[in-house]
Amino acid sequence: MVVLSVPAEVTVILLDIEGTTTPIAFVKDILFPYVKENVKEYLQTHWEEEECQQDVSLLRKQAEEDAHLEGAVPIPAASGNGVDDAQQMIQAVVDNVCWQMSLDRKTTALKQLQGHMWRAAFTAGRVKAEFFADVVPAVRKWREAGIKVYIYSSGSVEAQKLLFGHSTEGDILELVDGHFDTKIGHKVESESYRKIADSIGCSTNNILFLTDVTLEASAAEEANVHVAVVVRPGNAGLTDDEKTYYSLITSFSELYLPSST
Numbered sequence: 001m002v003v004l005s006v007p008a009e010v011t012v013i014l015l016d017i018e019g020t021t022t023p024i025a026f027v028k029d030i031l032f033p034y035v036k037e038n039v040k041e042y043l044q045t046h047w048e049e050e051e052c053q054q055d056v057s058l059l060r061k062q063a064e065e066d067a068h069l070e071g072a073v074p075i076p077a078a079s080g081n082g083v084d085d086a087q088q089m090i091q092a093v094v095d096n097v098c099w100q101m102s103l104d105r106k107t108t109a110l111k112q113l114q115g116h117m118w119r120a121a122f123t124a125g126r127v128k129a130e131f132f133a134d135v136v137p138a139v140r141k142w143r144e145a146g147i148k149v150y151i152y153s154s155g156s157v158e159a160q161k162l163l164f165g166h167s168t169e170g171d172i173l174e175l176v177d178g179h180f181d182t183k184i185g186h187k188v189e190s191e192s193y194r195k196i197a198d199s200i201g202c203s204t205n206n207i208l209f210l211t212d213v214t215l216e217a218s219a220a221e222e223a224n225v226h227v228a229v230v231v232r233p234g235n236a237g238l239t240d241d242e243k244t245y246y247s248l249i250t251s252f253s254e255l256y257l258p259s260s261t
């Protein structure tokens with residue numbers, strides 16, 4: 001088995017979710033279709049609720065920023081014309097969400113609504129999150145060795161907690177010391193990793209970030225974070241240069257902690 005030694009200065013392991021702890025297929029084939037199939041009904045049911053209106057406001061703000069993009073779908077402000085007005089707005093939100101999802105956009109606005117929609121599916125037991133078989137045993141071992149484990153995903157913190165709280169391995173939320181999402185910044189921006197280190201109370205070089213996306217690895221590395229790229233079934237392929245440049249692992253069990261036996 002290939003072994004990658006974790007630098008002695010690492011005290012925190014920061015994990016991506018999709019493509020790292022969890023198969024991309026689970027997100028693409030189960031979570032995303034659930035949103036596309038149910039978004040209209042969800043909006044119709046929850047439209048009058050404060051949380052739903054906050055989600056719509058955030059999506060509208062994002063739509064304004066996206067106005068210059070090809071195919072962008074605007075979300076009109078309410079004109080106060082009753083039921084027809086609400087139905088038009090709901091349709092615009094549905095179209096906007098479907099457009100963003102067709103591009104797999106990672107905007108905070110989209111991720112917030114998705115998280116709220118998944119809540120019902122997870123808490124009713126209709127969906128259970130999948131984790132690769134090596135994830136839970138490795139995380140337990142790291143924690144026993146005194147390593148803190150944090151999550152940094154484009155999925156909202158609320159959605160992350162749903163996944164870890166309702167998984168095929170049971171409720172594994174207690175294995176995580178904390179969560180970060182794009183509210184701290186985007187994963188392809190190095191400043192996000194500096195802010196995460198500040199928030200945890202460590203230096204960036206105390207962190208090892210595991211991700212499937214080399215753009216994220218590169219941003220983290222620029223901030224002096226240690227990185228390893230995770231190669232899982234179903235992940236996007238890497239170029240030969242990327243394969244040579246990055247430390248690669250195919251399972252968390254390939255990480256060797258000098259402090260553990």
Ligand SMILES: CSCCC(=O)C(=O)COP(=O)(O)O
Nearest residue numbers: 016017018153154155159160
């Ligand atoms: C954590 S919720 C579902 C995943 C999701 O919506 C997503 O965009 C995953 O992105 P990641 O940064 O974990 O690759």
Ligand SMILES: [Mg+2]
Nearest residue numbers: 016018019212
């Ligand atoms: Mg990922």
